[in-house]
Every structure is written in C-alpha cells, then in structure tokens.
Amino acid sequence: MPFKIATWNVNSLRVRLPHVIAWLEKEQPDVLALQEIKMEAVHFPYQELLDIGYHSVVCGQKTYNGVAILTKQTIDTTDVIDYLYPEDNQRRLVAITLNNTRIVNVYIPNGAHPSDEKYQYKLKWLAQLHAFLRAQLQQYPQTIVLGDFNIAPTDNDVYDPSAWVGQVLVSEPERSAFNDILQLGFKDSFRLVVPEEKVYSWWDYRAAGFRRNLGMRIDHIVISDALVPRCDTSYIDKAPRALEKPSDHTPVVLVLSD
DNA sequence: ATGGCCAGCATCGCTGGA
Numbered sequence: 427m428p429f430k431i432a433t434w435n436v437n438s439l440r441v442r443l444p445h446v447i448a449w450l451e452k453e454q455p456d457v458l459a460l461q462e463i464k465m466e467a468v469h470f471p472y473q474e475l476l477d478i479g480y481h482s483v484v485c486g487q488k489t490y491n492g493v494a495i496l497t498k499q500t501i502d503t504t505d506v507i508d509y510l511y512p513e514d515n516q517r518r519l520v521a522i523t524l525n526n527t528r529i530v531n532v533y534i535p536n537g538a539h540p541s542d543e544k545y546q547y548k549l550k551w552l553a554q555l556h557a558f559l560r561a562q563l564q565q566y567p568q569t570i571v572l573g574d575f576n577i578a579p580t581d582n583d584v585y586d587p588s589a590w591v592g593q594v595l596v597s598e599p600e601r602s603a604f605n606d607i608l609q610l611g612f613k614d615s616f617r618l619v620v621p622e623e624k625v626y627s628w629w630d631y632r633a634a635g636f637r638r639n640l641g642m643r644i645d646h647i648v649i650s651d652a653l654v655p656r657c658d659t660s661y662i663d664k665a666p667r668a669l670e671k672p673s674d675h676t677p678v679v680l681v682l683s684d
Numbered sequence: 685a686t687g688g689c690c691a692g693c694a695t696c697g698c699t700g701g702a
Contacts, residue, residue, distance in 0.1 A: 437690075437691070437701080438690090438691055438692080440691090441690090441691070462691095462701085464691075464692070488692095489691090489692055489693075489699095489700095490692090490699095490700075490701095536700080536701060536702055537702090538700085538701085538702085544700095576701095593702095594702075595702065630689075630702065631689035631690055631701095631702095632687075632688070632689045632690090633686080633687040633688075634686085634687060634688095635687090635689090638686080642702080644702080671690090673690095674689085674690080674701085674702080
C-alpha cells in the first residue's frame with residue numbers, strides 16, 4: 427500500500443475544522459501534520475476527527491502555535507516527543523513513530539524581520555532542530571520532517587525574489603540552516619518530483635495575493651535518504667486556499683510507494 | 685485598477701503572522 431502524508435498550516439483549527447474534515451474525507455491521507463492549531467489540547471476536536479477515522483497526537487497551546495499529527499492507524503505513544511528543547515515554551519514540534527518511520531512535525535518560527543529578536547530565536551530554533559534531527563536520524567534511518575518551515579529554500583520558491591532579497595523567509599542564514607538540515611542526509615521531497623517550477627504553499631491574505639499568485643513555498647516534506655527510493659508523487663493542493671475563509675497556507679502532499 | 689488581511693483576546697485596539 428502506498429503511504430500518503432501531508433502537512434497543512436491551518437491558522438486556527440477552530441476556524442478551519444470544516445475545511446480539514448472535508449479535505450481528509452476527500453484526500454484520505456495516512457497522515458496529516460497540522461501547524462498553528464492555536465488551541466490547547468483540552469479543546470482539540472478529537473471526537474470529530476475520530477468520527478472520520480483519524481487518531482490525533484496533540485501538542486497544544488492557548489492562542490499561538492500548536493501542532494498535531496493525525497493518523498489513520500493508532501499511534502504508539504511511548505516514544506512521542508512534544509518539545510524541541512526544555513526551555514522552549516512555544517509548542518512547535520511533535521514527533522511520533524509509525525511503521526518504523528519517524529515523523530517529525532515542525533512549526534518553525536517566522537522570524538518577523540532580520541533585525542528583530544524573533545529572528546535570533548528562529549536561528550537558535552533551527553540550530554537546535556539540526557542537533558535534534560541528527561540524533562533522530564541515528565535512531566530512525568527512515569525519518570520524515572514536515573511542516574511550516576517558514577523558509578523559501580531557493581529563488582524558485584519566491585514569486586518576486588528581487589523584492590525579497592535579505593528578508594525573512596529567504597535570508598542567507600535561514601537558507602543555510604535549511605541546507606544544513608539536508609546535509610544530515612535528507613532531501614526536499616517536492617523538488618525530487620518538481621525540480622524547478624515555481625509552485626507555492628502560502629499566499630498573503632493582503633493585496634489579493636492568491637488571485638495574483640504572489641506566493642512562497644515555505645511548507646515542506648523533507649525525507650531521509652533511506653526513503654528517497656520510495657518517493658513517488660508530491661504536489662501542493664491549491665483547492666483549500668480558494669475556499670471561503672481559507673488558511674493562508676494550503677496542503678503539501680507526498681506519496682511514498684512500497 | 686497593481687492592492688487596502690486574518691485570528692485571538694474575555695474584543696471595540698492591540699499582538700502576531702509571513
């Protein structure tokens with residue numbers, strides 16, 4: 427059986443739950459990683475998702491951030507990790523194991539602006555993530571890292587690279603951090619399938635960004651080299667971004683063959 | 685025409701997102 431896995435920053439699960447349920451029912455992924463659920467676990471819609479066949483592991487927080495992994499299979503909760511480093515009080519990472527494959531769902535900080543202290547937090551978080559993934563890869567040769575990376579890895583991932591030079595999401599330190607993660611032994615799965623074409627996963631709510639296709643590819647599914655031979659299809663599903671009251675991000679999908 | 689948004693908070697204006 428092929429294995430279908432997806433990531434989606436939903437920008438409030440409370441608002442987007444109807445979109446998420448409709449998308450799951452139509453696309454039937456084995457796994458969906460959510461970011462920015464913006465709720466505590468006590469408010470998570472476990473039952474509504476169980477009703478359509480999905481189990482959930484939730485790392486929640488009031489108002490901000492929050493990530494979750496939805497799976498068709500039940501999850502062994504003994505090896506769940508729900509933080510990147512102990513002092514981090516922002517809920518941005520949850521990792522599970524499924525079919526001998528490690529699945530790491532990340533909501534990497536936005537960074538605000540290169541001159542902002544939030545940018546330093548982003549770089550620190552990326553350095554911590556690098557160390558974490560090096561250790562994970564030792565333990566789990568089959569690892570998938572997916573989520574909202576808040577990094578456009580190359581100019582082909584940016585609608586107007588000249589307007590974005592040096593800015594957050596594209597700056598050299600961020601792109602270096604992304605490439606350093608790949609150097610551990612990972613590939614950007616979308617680029618294995620679609621090497622050059624400009625395809626985006628996020629469009630600004632402002633300035634009619636979606637209609638004018640002024641977007642960025644900042645949501646990624648990164649797979650360890652051991653999984654590369656199974657990389658079959660990857661695509662970005664723009665349909666949810668065209669709905670009423672959409673998230674500003676849209677799902678990214680990967681299909682692994684047997 | 686070329687751009688003016690969205691979610692949460694115990695709301696009526698701010699923070700944060702990207």
